[in-house]
Amino acid sequence: MLSGLRWLALEAKYLDRAREFYATHLDMTVVREGNGEVVLDAGETDLVLREPGEVPRGGVHTHYAFAAPPDRYDAWYDRLDESFDLTEFDFGGAKSLYFYDPDGNCVEIGSVGEGDADITEVFEIVLEVEDLARAESLYRSLGFEVVDRGDQRRRVRLGGPVDLELWEPQLGIADARGGLHVDVGFAAEDPDAAAETVRDRVCEVERRDDGVRVRDPDGHYLTFQ
Secondary structure: OEEEEEEEEEEOOOHHHHHHHHHHHHOOOEEEEEOOEEEEEEOOEEEEEEOOOOOOOOEEOOEEEEEOOHHHHHHHHHHHHOOOOOEEEEOOOOEEEEEEOOOOOEEEEEOOOOOOOOOOEEEEEEEEOOOHHHHHHHHHHOOOEEEEEOOOOOEEEEEOOOEEEEEOOOOOHHHOOOEEOOEEEEEEOOHHHHHHHOHHHOOEEEEEOOEEEEEOOOOOEEEEO
């Protein structure tokens, strides 16, 4: 039903500062900018930095992960270790490093990318949810599948066009938190059908020129294109 992640939007208090952070430390280039937002190239995914304003806002204190090819991971670690107090975690075959951007988002780089780029895509997003069972049911109806559950049954990891972690309020690795009012865009074979699948589970459905946008019960916006 959903075939890819088109964008992840983050709220930035100061756009110039956020743009400089991602350009300097992660070598990201600007795709376009204007109307209170800057869009950066993150491989297969756009990373959108957005000033506070009209909804949908970008996510706040969002934990998300970039994929890097395994042979680039050590270079990323050495480079970022010069400027940040990094946290590293070994998942048994894949490593990830964690650090924070100026707006309090926990940025992860994992050694799971495929391709030639230093960063190939956003491969994971963590959403904070109030009711885990309700959120899991909604996203499973869109084709996501459960791949892991937390020991305390307060989080679930779903596989799909992007890995989604649904967390009840808590701290994770590197004291990361799930994002609030996160705005994401998905490629969909049939945007209207995707929206119709969750119509009775979401708070809002809006037909737009660029697709169909819904708002889930936890305030996260999903656009199907």
